[in-house]
Amino acid sequence: MHGKLKVSVIGSGNWGSCIARICGDNTKNSKTFEKEIRMWVFEEKVNGRNLTEIINEQHENIKYLPNVKLPDNVVAIPDVTEAAKDADILVFVLPHQFVYKVCESLKGVIPKNCRAISLIKGLDFRDNELALFSEEIEKILNIPCAALSGANIASEVAEEKFSEATIACSNVDRDGPLFVELFTASYFDIRVIGDWRGLQVCGALKNVVAVGSGIVDGLKLGNNAKAAVIRGGLVEMRRFGKSFFGGVHTETFFESCGVADLITTCAGGRNRRVAEAFVTTGKPMDVLEKEMLNGQSLQGTLTAQEVHDFLKQRNKLDEFPFMTAVYRIIYENQPPKIIVECLRSKQSFN
Numbered sequence: 001m002h003g004k005l006k007v008s009v010i011g012s013g014n015w016g017s018c019i020a021r022i023c024g025d026n027t028k029n030s031k032t033f034e035k036e037i038r039m040w041v042f043e044e045k046v047n048g049r050n051l052t053e054i055i056n057e058q059h060e061n062i063k064y065l066p067n068v069k070l071p072d073n074v075v076a077i078p079d080v081t082e083a084a085k086d087a088d089i090l091v092f093v094l095p096h097q098f099v100y101k102v103c104e105s106l107k108g109v110i111p112k113n114c115r116a117i118s119l120i121k122g123l124d125f126r127d128n129e130l131a132l133f134s135e136e137i138e139k140i141l142n143i144p145c146a147a148l149s150g151a152n153i154a155s156e157v158a159e160e161k162f163s164e165a166t167i168a169c170s171n172v173d174r175d176g177p178l179f180v181e182l183f184t185a186s187y188f189d190i191r192v193i194g195d196w197r198g199l200q201v202c203g204a205l206k207n208v209v210a211v212g213s214g215i216v217d218g219l220k221l222g223n224n225a226k227a228a229v230i231r232g233g234l235v236e237m238r239r240f241g242k243s244f245f246g247g248v249h250t251e252t253f254f255e256s257c258g259v260a261d262l263i264t265t266c267a268g269g270r271n272r273r274v275a276e277a278f279v280t281t282g283k284p285m286d287v288l289e290k291e292m293l294n295g296q297s298l299q300g301t302l303t304a305q306e307v308h309d310f311l312k313q314r315n316k317l318d319e320f321p322f323m324t325a326v327y328r329i330i331y332e333n334q335p336p337k338i339i340v341e342c343l344r345s346k347q348s349f350n
């Protein structure tokens with residue numbers, strides 16, 4: 001290794017700011033990493049000022065992670081190529097709909113020996129195929145890319161409440177220890193696995209299940225119905241991973257990126273909250289997203305559509321009744337109660 005490694009965080013939303021904080025704390029006195037963390041910020045005005053200026057002066061992302069101090073070695077940069085240039089490690093943490101454009105703008109800027117890790121929860125849907133972001137980043141930038149996902153509601157991690165996370169990479173021995181060193185905190189415990197596909201399928205599809213659990217809450221159906229939705233959703237997540245992506249292991253669904261993320265997101269995530277309001281107010285999800293999230297992004301609604309379109313094209317909607325019900329409720333005006341009807345056993349005792 002020649003010199004210390006330079007780390008850039010590409011993204012600065014709710015989770016992006018939280019993870020930049022962990023990285024900044026870990027690089028402050030590190031023998032492995034350069035102290036400075038460059039954080040790319042999609043520039044916008046907040047209270048009439050540039051968000052980057054506010055972050056660099058106040059050491060706080062007052063819009064996306066308010067009331068949490070960032071270490072002063074986290075530097076906000078509005079130009080993505082400037083933020084990423086010369087990086088040894090790129091941490092991608094963006095809402096999934098923006099990733100492709102950002103990656104394209106980094107082509108030719110990234111050093112050959114750079115490594116990346118994707119913290120994105122979503123799948124890339126284009127040309128009727130669903131791709132995993134770590135693999136898309138590898139292809140576009142020609143660098144290896146790992147993935148991190150887990151039961152990690154950002155506000156809780158930022159308050160330093162205990163959380164687990166999973167890192168997955170194709171080369172566990174080469175990349176595992178480095179990323180563990182960059183992301184571990186006393187309150188943020190990481191396990192490394194080899195199943196990067198299963199991890200990302202879980203991270204994307206759990207957001208659709210979270211929308212389903214919010215619908216259950218909106219209908220006030222109680223904890224047992226929510227547990228049924230979590231169970232049915234988990235079965236379909238596993239089926240989806242095993243049917244359409246090679247190398248997905250059942251064990252992955254028992255890691256933090258699997259069942260644990262599903263539980264936390266169905267209890268306290270943004271997708272759940274907005275879907276509950278969808279049922280109680282009758283307003284469309286995109287309207288509620290704007291009203292309730294102050295610029296933060298829902299991933300579950302777009303993923304529900306992407307998964308639906310992918311399954312429809314393959315004539316597989318019948319094999320995924322829960323995912324299909326979520327889509328039909330939020331996009332086709334079907335009654336919310338189908339969220340549990342679709343789970344009913346087809347067994348007959350007559």
Ligand SMILES: NC(=O)c1ccc[n+]([C@@H]2O[C@H](COP(=O)([O-])OP(=O)(O)OC[C@H]3O[C@@H](n4cnc5c(N)ncnc54)[C@H](O)[C@@H]3O)[C@@H](O)[C@H]2O)c1
Binds near residue numbers: 012014095152
């Ligand atoms: N927030 C969480 O609790 C959490 C936890 C774990 C994983 N994640 C995942 O991390 C990823 C990033 O989520 P987040 O919470 O950091 O973001 P967020 O939901 O806070 O999204 C807002 C971010 O998107 C940026 N943005 C808006 N328009 C843009 C554009 N046109 N181009 C590029 N960027 C634009 C905003 O500047 C802001 O940084 C998502 O895939 C999410 O599922 C989130």
Ligand SMILES: O=P(O)(O)OC[C@H](O)CO
Binds near residue numbers: 150151264299
């Ligand atoms: O707030 P959500 O629904 O986007 O979920 C946040 C995290 O992914 C939970 O791990």
